[in-house]
Structures are given as structure tokens and as C-alpha cells.
Amino acid sequence: MGKQYETVIGLEVHVELATKTKIFCGCSTAFGSAPNTHTCPVCAGMPGALPVLNKKVVEYAMAVGLALGCEITKNCKFDRKNYFYPDNPQNYQISQLYLPICKNGGIEIETDEGGKKFVGIHEIHMEEDAGKLVHDEWEGCSYVDFNRAGVPLIEIVSKPDMRSAEEVIAYLDKLRLIIQYLGASDCKLQEGSMRADVNLSVREKGRGEFGTRTEMKNLNSFKAIARAIENEKNRQIDLLESGGAVIQETRRWDDLKEYSFAMRSKEDAKDYRYFPDPDLVLLQITDSWIEEIKGQQPEFRTEKLARYQSEYGLPLYDAEILTGTKKLADLFEATSALSGSPKKVSNWLMGETMRLLKENGMDAEDIRFSPENLAALIELADKGVINSTVAKEVFGHVFAEDADPKRYVQEHGLRTVQDEGALHGVVEQVIKENAKSVQDYKDGKEKAIGFLVGQTMKAMKGKADPGAVKEMLKGMLAE
Amino acid sequence: MSITGMTALELGNKIQKREISVVEATEAVLESVRRKEPSINAFVTVDGEGARKRAKEVQKQIDEGTLTGPLAGVPVAVKDNLCTEGMPTTCSSKILHNFIPSYTATAVENLMRAGAVVIGKTNMDEFAMGSTTETSYFGATKNPWNTSHVPGGSSGGSCAAVAAEECPYALGSDTGGSIRQPSSFCGVVGLKPTYGTVSRYGLVAYGSSLDQIGPIARDVADCAAVLEAVASYDTKDSTSVRRQDLDFTSALKEGVSGMKIGLPRDYFGTGLNTEVKEAVLAAAKKLEGCGAVIEEFNLGLVEYAIPAYYVIACAEASSNLARFDGIKYGYRTKQYEGLHNLYKKSRSEGFGPEVKRRIMLGSFVLSSGYYDAYYLKALRTKALIKQEFDKAFAHYDMILGPAAPSTAPRLGENLDDPIKMYLGDIYTVSVNLAGLPGISVPCGTDKAGLPVGVQLIGNCFEEKKIIRAAYTLERTGGYSRSTLAVLDGTSERGK
Numbered sequence: 001m002g003k004q005y006e007t008v009i010g011l012e013v014h015v016e017l018a019t020k021t022k023i024f025c026g027c028s029t030a031f032g033s034a035p036n037t038h039t040c041p042v043c044a045g046m047p048g049a050l051p052v053l054n055k056k057v058v059e060y061a062m063a064v065g066l067a068l069g070c071e072i073t074k075n076c077k078f079d080r081k082n083y084f085y086p087d088n089p090q091n092y093q094i095s096q097l098y099l100p101i102c103k104n105g106g107i108e109i110e111t112d113e114g115g116k117k118f119v120g121i122h123e124i125h126m127e128e129d130a131g132k133l134v135h136d137e138w139e140g141c142s143y144v145d146f147n148r149a150g151v152p153l154i155e156i157v158s159k160p161d162m163r164s165a166e167e168v169i170a171y172l173d174k175l176r177l178i179i180q181y182l183g184a185s186d187c188k189l190q191e192g193s194m195r196a197d198v199n200l201s202v203r204e205k206g207r208g209e210f211g212t213r214t215e216m217k218n219l220n221s222f223k224a225i226a227r228a229i230e231n232e233k234n235r236q237i238d239l240l241e242s243g244g245a246v247i248q249e250t251r252r253w254d255d256l257k258e259y260s261f262a263m264r265s266k267e268d269a270k271d272y273r274y275f276p277d278p279d280l281v282l283l284q285i286t287d288s289w290i291e292e293i294k295g296q297q298p299e300f301r302t303e304k305l306a307r308y309q310s311e312y313g314l315p316l317y318d319a320e321i322l323t324g325t326k327k328l329a330d331l332f333e334a335t336s337a338l339s340g341s342p343k344k345v346s347n348w349l350m351g352e353t354m355r356l357l358k359e360n361g362m363d364a365e366d367i368r369f370s371p372e373n374l375a376a377l378i379e380l381a382d383k384g385v386i387n388s389t390v391a392k393e394v395f396g397h398v399f400a401e402d403a404d405p406k407r408y409v410q411e412h413g414l415r416t417v418q419d420e421g422a423l424h425g426v427v428e429q430v431i432k433e434n435a436k437s438v439q440d441y442k443d444g445k446e447k448a449i450g451f452l453v454g455q456t457m458k459a460m461k462g463k464a465d466p467g468a469v470k471e472m473l474k475g476m477l478a479e
Numbered sequence: 480m481s482i483t484g485m486t487a488l489e490l491g492n493k494i495q496k497r498e499i500s501v502v503e504a505t506e507a508v509l510e511s512v513r514r515k516e517p518s519i520n521a522f523v524t525v526d527g528e529g530a531r532k533r534a535k536e537v538q539k540q541i542d543e544g545t546l547t548g549p550l551a552g553v554p555v556a557v558k559d560n561l562c563t564e565g566m567p568t569t570c571s572s573k574i575l576h577n578f579i580p581s582y583t584a585t586a587v588e589n590l591m592r593a594g595a596v597v598i599g600k601t602n603m604d605e606f607a608m609g610s611t612t613e614t615s616y617f618g619a620t621k622n623p624w625n626t627s628h629v630p631g632g633s634s635g636g637s638c639a640a641v642a643a644e645e646c647p648y649a650l651g652s653d654t655g656g657s658i659r660q661p662s663s664f665c666g667v668v669g670l671k672p673t674y675g676t677v678s679r680y681g682l683v684a685y686g687s688s689l690d691q692i693g694p695i696a697r698d699v700a701d702c703a704a705v706l707e708a709v710a711s712y713d714t715k716d717s718t719s720v721r722r723q724d725l726d727f728t729s730a731l732k733e734g735v736s737g738m739k740i741g742l743p744r745d746y747f748g749t750g751l752n753t754e755v756k757e758a759v760l761a762a763a764k765k766l767e768g769c770g771a772v773i774e775e776f777n778l779g780l781v782e783y784a785i786p787a788y789y790v791i792a793c794a795e796a797s798s799n800l801a802r803f804d805g806i807k808y809g810y811r812t813k814q815y816e817g818l819h820n821l822y823k824k825s826r827s828e829g830f831g832p833e834v835k836r837r838i839m840l841g842s843f844v845l846s847s848g849y850y851d852a853y854y855l856k857a858l859r860t861k862a863l864i865k866q867e868f869d870k871a872f873a874h875y876d877m878i879l880g881p882a883a884p885s886t887a888p889r890l891g892e893n894l895d896d897p898i899k900m901y902l903g904d905i906y907t908v909s910v911n912l913a914g915l916p917g918i919s920v921p922c923g924t925d926k927a928g929l930p931v932g933v934q935l936i937g938n939c940f941e942e943k944k945i946i947r948a949a950y951t952l953e954r955t956g957g958y959s960r961s962t963l964a965v966l967d968g969t970s971e972r973g974k
Binding site for chain 1: 580854
């Protein structure tokens with residue numbers, strides 16, 4: 001009978017902050033520009049250049065810390081982490097070791113069993129990102145792009161409080177949502193604006209002390225994280241079961257091969273020779289600054305969930321989907337404010353929007369249409385300017401290219417024909433040409449009227465209000 | 480008087496009065512450099528073409544009335560660890576022998592705004608590490624008073640150039656005495672301002688928490704005027720201090736009546752050369768004669784300043800100099816196998832022995848397991864030294880002592896014994912550890928005719944007090960520049 005094991009997991013999550021400029025200079029943080037176009041003597045580490053702290057970075061870090069229930073370190077400092085690598089222009093990274101900005105927080109996550117669990121946050125510190133190396137296998141050389149060098153990061157270090165991949169995903173999901181709601185980052189794992197390293201160890205159930213842990217890197221999606229955790233847990237248990245021992249080391253996950261390999265062990269871990277950066281002064285955070293940041297905290301998901309149900313009368317399920325991403329919640333609230341009919345906005349988002357997202361393999365984050373255009377579409381449908389079939393067609397264009405519904409309807413002649421005279425003539429014609437259906441209806445087959453409405457709509461090229469057509473048909477057939 | 484014999488303010492005055500053109504001044508200075516450099520070697524780079532072009536531009540601005548400052552049109556030499564756009568900035572190191580910055584240091588920009596004509600970059604100890612200017616990759620600078628002696632360091636090139644009348648004034652940097660000690664050896668006036676007064680942006684860092692840029696000139700008035708021009712609050716330097724009292728020339732008044740001046744007993748004990756001691760004490764006497772109250776006192780922790788300084792400066796240097804790796808700019812080894820080997824060979828070949836020694840020392844004191852015992856202890860010592868000075872300044876307006884234990888040693892005398900060289904910094908390093916201002920003013924010569932400087936140390940932000948005392952000493956001390964005119968046959972003074 002095999003032993004029972006428990007997995008112990010702690011996370012180090014790097015989040016790229018959404019500031020317009022870098023952490024220590026005025027260069028842009030924009031992603032995807034030509035190499036080395038967002039650089040200056042400071043972020044390129046030129047001799048004599050000096051860092052000056054971006055205030056917004058501190059405010060985002062504080063906002064995240066406060067949202068995660070952390071204490072703010074009122075006298076905090078930056079330290080230099082010394083190591084040589086070409087993506088690191090100064091050959092040291094400005095980070096925080098001794099006095100990180102936030103400490104001792106945590107969040108509650110929902111577990112699979114429907115229970116709640118507290119995951120502690122050990123600390124959050126601010127640091128600068130490194131540049132990017134581009135290896136040209138063809139030319140046999142490497143290039144460095146310093147556009148990313150100096151982009152601000154926070155590292156959120158959890159306590160070893162998680163016990164399964166599910167808990168890890170729940171924690172990351174919650175973390176991501178909170179940070180997105182704060183506007184502190186878009187938290188895209190694929191693009192690297194959120195990166196998670198997993199520290200994992202196993203121990204026999206009931207044991208007090210932790211086993212030897214490994215650190216797993218290169219995890220680019222929630223699925224990869226779940227797979228890597230499962231794999232590493234099994235690897236460590238197999239090792240122990242076969243009489244071996246786990247080595248404290250850093251491992252790199254290969255998601256294609258579903259396999260990890262050792263990068264470096266503790267023995268050859270570098271001595272980073274951390275020391276306080278003499279170029280940056282002590283950062284003093286006043287109580288009033290903390291209060292100011294506290295005052296700016298947005299409404300988070302829990303509060304939104306309750307409000308969407310009570311204020312807008314949405315069902316829990318809808319409220320959960322709409323608050324599931326900041327993008328959807330923002331879109332919902334902005335469109336509702338414009339149109340005044342939250343229920344209809346919710347219907348468009350829950351129905352057509354979700355359908356198209358799924359169809360196109362997109363995430364809510366990828367939505368590009370504006371609240372203004374969705375509100376305008378709802379207004380057109382409400383006023384009967386277009387019918388529901390046309391509305392769906394127009395929405396397709398709002399969704400795809402953020403089309404202006406009014407202009408689109410105008411340019412494509414999709415207005416419902418309000419001219420009773422014109423409609424009257426068409427209905428007369430339809431009655432004349434469909435004698436059998438007319439007879440069926442008169443014989444009491446109510447369904448036949450549907451066919452006649454359909455024929456009229458077809459003749460009107462869809463630009464009529466089906467309700468009005470039905471009424472007119474009924475009236476004329478009753479004569 | 481010849482152009483090159485004038486002080487910066489004298490020359491600036493004649494330029495404002497249109498008695499001398501900026502081009503004339505520049506040509507005279509370049510000619511003096513051309514003649515004296517073979518024996519002095521004060522410069523790493525002389526930019527004659529750039530200086531001539533700049534001189535015309537400055538003259539135009541003066542003629543248009545847009546440049547009216549006292550230093551407008553006056554040529555200047557800049558220590559080669561200050562970045563100058565388009566002009567090599569080597570730090571006198573092989574590893575930066577071909578480095579041309581893409582930007583100009585704030586201090587130099589400030590001087591340019593005041594109308595300065597930069598004629599070139601001066602020699603120094605490699606990365607400012609040394610006290611003799613002998614560790615330069617470009618060869619030692621010679622003391623203009625006797626070319627078989629060193630000029631001191633690390634701003635030896637700047638001080639020698641000013642002393643030899645190769646230019647009226649220069650900029651230096653001072654991490655542990657690098658302005659004051661060579662000023663003393665070369666018989667010029669050098670001032671290290673309060674930490675944070677002059678922006679460090681563009682100064683290639685040695686010990687960031689100690690580095691300050693300062694003026695080197697032939698008299699106190701020039702020093703005050705240059706400091707007034709270079710000092711500024713700079714948003715590009717987080718350690719820059721916003722000061723309202725940058726009108727240093729307002730302190731150029733005679734009189735020290737009622738000023739209390741403390742003489743630390745430990746600054747006059749064993750290890751101090753007798754002739755230097757006599758000259759410095761004579762300067763104190765002169766100030767006493769002018770009404771100052773002179774008192775001896777015990778300044779604590781003097782013996783801990785050198786170890787604390789070398790631990791802190793080297794720790795910071797080991798990290799500051801990490802960026803010189805042969806990847807982006809500077810020297811790269813010819814042949815290498817892989818990245819690690821590229822780093823190792825480029826740095827081994829690119830740095831000189833003194834720089835390597837300090838990088839290794841600094842790396843050691845920051846290593847895990849040694850950090851607390853060395854680096855942290857040094858930081859605590861630094862804080863205690865500052866407290867000792869605070870106590871002293873509760874009683875005294877300033878502190879007076881030597882700038883160096885001896886006059887300029889012979890070339891090569893200190894090179895083999897780094898400890899001996901480090902001990903020579905005894906009177907200067909604590910000033911940097913405490914962030915204080917200090918000025919070195921000539922106060923005599925030894926029997927061999929080599930200059931001696933007296934150092935006046937002020938409390939933080941009290942440059943004006945030491946400027947006033949230095950000015951008084953210079954004016955009333957019976958000590959004038961003409962008595963210094965023994966420049967190894969190269970002087971133009973008195974002609």
C-alpha cells in the first residue's frame with residue numbers, strides 16, 4: 001500500500017505594470033515596436049546615467065498590495081541584484097530585497113469542494129524588466145533589444161499555502177482579476193505581462209516539515225501550469241518512492257514535450273551580492289499617500305456580483321460571466337450607462353457577443369467594439385428602426401470592425417420600412433400569390449400566417465417590422 | 480598679463496569688455512596645451528577643432544547679448560569621467576578607450592549654458608581609483624612644479640592643467656579626496672561640494688554615494704564662480720538636493736572674525752609630514768590673526784574612516800563597473816569562446832590592476848556571508864562618522880587640517896604599495912563619508928618647493944563659510960600666486 005502524499009505549492013508571480021513609461025526613465029513601455037527604439041542612456045545602462053523612480057509604479061504596486069490585504073512598507077528601498085547577462089544592460093537589476101514595498105497579505109480563493117481557502121502573500125516587490133535576446137541561428141549571433149529593459153514589474157510572492165493545481169489556478173485567476181480591475185496590468189500570460197514560477201514540494205500526509213522544493217519556470221498558460229504541477233508532483237513522488245531524493249533546483253518546463261529539465265541546482269546558484277542601490281534615495285510613503293491610493297480602489301468582483309443582481313436584476317449566472325473579466329464588466333457598465341437598459345446590454349453580451357467570441361476563438365480581452373456603438377445598436381432596435389434579424393446582422397459588423405450602427409444601417413439601406421402604403425401593396429401582392437396559405441389561415445390554421453409574414457419580409461428584403469406585418473396581414477385577411 | 484596667466488574671472492571680464500575675443504582666448508589656451516603637454520600629459524583628449532568652432536558660437540552669443548555671465552567664453556578642461564556628447568570619455572581606461580557618449584553630463588551642460596568652451600578631457604587615475612594619476616591607461620600626468628613628481632589624483636590631469644596654465648579652470652570629481660588632494664599637490668584651489676549639490680548625471684560612477692563633481696581653479700573666487708555655474712537641482716539625479724543658496728560668489732568677502740575653527744588633534748599626529756604640518760598650522764595662525772577662534776579638539780573615529788571608505792567605495796564600484804563588459808561599447812577582447820569567456824577576457828584585458836583590485840575587494844565585501852561583517856558594518860561606521868562631525872559642527876563653524884599627509888611623492892613611489900597609497904587619503908575620505916563640503920587652498924611650499932594645501936571642511940550646505948575663510952586666507956595670508964611661479968620653466972606668470 002503506497003504512502004499518501006501532499007503537494008505544497010507557492011508561487012512567484014511577475015506582473016508587468018501598465019505604466020506609459022519605464023520604471024526609471026521616460027521611455028515608452030509600448031510593446032511590439034522596432035528594436036531599441038524605446039531606449040535612452042538610462043535604460044540602455046550607459047556610463048553615467050542614473051535612475052529616477054516613476055511614481056506611478058509605486059502607486060500601482062501599493063494599489064495591488066492594498067487589494068491583496070498587504071501592509072505597506074513606509075520606508076522602502078531599492079537594491080541591486082548583480083549578475084552578468086547581455087539582456088541586462090547594467091549587469092545588475094534594480095529590485096527590492098531588504099525592504100519590499102508590500103508584506104504579509106493574502107486572498108481567499110474558492111476551492112473545488114465549494115469551500116474557501118486563504119492563500120497568504122509573503123511580499124510584493126518592485127523591479128525592472130530585462131531586455132530581450134534575439135538569437136539568429138542563421139547568422140550565428142545574438143542581438144539585444146532593450147525596449148523591454150526597464151519596463152516596471154512587480155513580483156508577488158505567495159506563501160506555500162496551495163495544495164493542488166486547482167488551487168493554484170483559482171489563486172492566479174483571482175490575482176489576475178484583481179490586478180486587471182485595478183488597471184495595474186492586462187495580465188496576459190501568453191504575452192508575458194503575467195509570468196508565474198511554481199515552487200513545489202511533496203511530503204507525506206500528516207508531516208509537519210516541508211520536503212525539498214523545486215522551482216519551475218517557463219509556464220505560459222494556465223493549462224501549462226496545471227500540467228507542469230501534475231508532472232512535477234509525480235516526478236518528485238516517484239523519486240521518493242524509489243528511494244531517491246529531490247534536489248533543490250530550478251527546472252524549465254517544456255509544454256510541448258510535457259516534460260521539465262533541470263536548469264541549475266542550488267549548489268551553483270549565483271551569489272547576487274544584493275546591496276542598497278546608492279543611486280536611489282529611501283522611498284518614504286506617507287499615510288496620506290496610502291489613504292489616497294486606498295480611496296482610488298475600484299469596485300472588485302465580489303461587490304460587482306452583488307450589485308449586478310440587486311441593482312440590475314441580473315441572474316447570478318449572468319453577473320458571474322459579466323464580472324469574469326474587467327473588459328466585460330467595463331463594457332457592460334459603460335454601455336448600460338449610455339443606453340439605460342442594462343438588461344438588454346446584458347443580453348447582447350451574454351448572447352451574441354459570447355457566441356461570436358467562441359466562434360472566433362477569442363477572449364473577452366480581444367473585444368474591440370465600443371460601448372457607444374453597442375448602445376447605438378440597442379437604441380436602433382428599441383425604436384424599431386431595425387428589426388431583430390437586421391440587428392443581429394449589424395451587430396456582426398459592430399463586433400468585427402466596431403462599425404457605427406447608424407451609418408451602417410443607413411449605408412446598407414436596412415431601415416425598417418415605416419411607409420404603410422408601400423407595405424400595404426406588398427401584403428396585397430403576397431395574399432394574391434399565396435391563395436392556399438390564405439385559405440389555410442381562414443380555415444383556422446394559425447401557423448399559416450407565419451409563412452405569409454415570411455413571404456412579406458422576403459419581398460421587403462427584411463426591412464419591415466415583422467410584428468407590424470403580422471398585424472397588417474391579420475387585419476386584411478379578416479376583411 | 481598673458482591670457483593663460485589670467486584667472487577664469489579675469490579672462491571672462493576681459494571677454495565681456497571685448498578686450499579679448501573668445502577665439503583669441505581659446506587659441507592661447509590651445510597653444511599653451513600644445514607646448515606643455517609633452518612634459519605634463521594632463522589631457523587624454525584635446526578637441527582643438529571643436530573648441531574653435533564653439534568659441535565662434537560663444538562669441539556670437541556674447542555679441543548678441545545673450546551670454547553675459549562671468550565665465551562666458553572662458554575655456555575649460557573637463558575630467559575624463561564626465562560624459563561629453565561626441566567627445567571621447569575614457570575614464571583613462573583601456574576598456575573605454577574608444578567610448579564616445581551620446582549625451583552630456585548635467586554639470587558640463589550647466590557650464591556650456593554659462594558660455595564655457597570645452598577644450599578637452601583631462602587625465603585621471605583609471606575610473607578615479609588612485610591618488611597619483613599613475614593608474615591611467617594613457618600614462619601618468621606629471622606635477623607641473625616638478626615633473627618627476629606626481630600631481631596627485633585622481634583628478635591629477637585637471638589640477639595639473641590648471642597649475643601649468645594650460646587652462647584657467649577645470650572640473651574634477653571627488654570620491655575620497657580626488658579634488659582636494661591633487662589641488663594640494665599642484666598648488667591650486669579645489670572644492671568638493673556637499674553631496675547632492677552638483678548633479679552626478681553623466682559622471683561615470685565610481686562610488687555613487689560618495690562621488691561629487693567640483694571646481695578646480697587658481698583662486699578661491701574662480702572656484703566659487705564655477706561652483707555657482709555647475710550646481711543645480713537636477714531631476715535626472717535622485718540624490719540631487721534642491722538648494723536655494725547657490726549664490727556662492729556672495730561669500731567672497733574678507734573676514735573671519737568670530738568664526739570658530741576646530742583643529743582635530745588626530746589630523747596633526749603621527750604620519751603627517753613636518754613641513755606640511757608647519758604650513759597648515761601657519762595658515763591656521765593667519766586665520767587666527769584675522770579674528771578667528773582656533774581650537775584643538777578630538778574628532779572621533781578618524782582611524783575608521785579609511786577602512787569604511789574602501790569597503791563602501793569598492794562595493795559600489797564593483798557593481799557600477801559591471802556594465803563595462805565588452806558587449807555594447809568599449810574594449811572587447813579579440814578572441815573568445817562563448818559569452819563567459821568574452822566577459823572574462825574583455826574585463827581582464829580592459830581593466831588595470833588597481834581597478835581589478837577594487838572590484839575584487841568590493842565583490843568580496845558584498846558576498847553572502849561577508850555582507851554583514853564588512854559592508855553593513857562600514858555603512859554603520861559611516862553613520863557614526865557623520866555623527867562625530869555633527870558633534871564637531873555644534874561647536875565649530877569649520878574644521879581645518881591638511882589635505883594630504885605629505886607633498887607630492889615622486890612618480891612610482893606609491894604604485895607598489897596600495898596600502899600606503901590608501902593611507903594617504905586619511906584627511907579627505909571622512910568628508911565624503913559624511914557628505915560634507917571641503918576646500919583645499921594653497922598655504923605654502925616645502926623645502927623642495929612643492930606646494931602644500933590646507934583643507935577647510937564645512938558642515939553640510941555651508942560651502943559659503945569655507946569659501947569665505949579660504950578667500951580671507953588667500954587675500955590676507957601674504958600668499959599670492961606669484962610666489963607659486965616656479966612652474967618648471969613652463970610658467971608664463973610674471974612675463
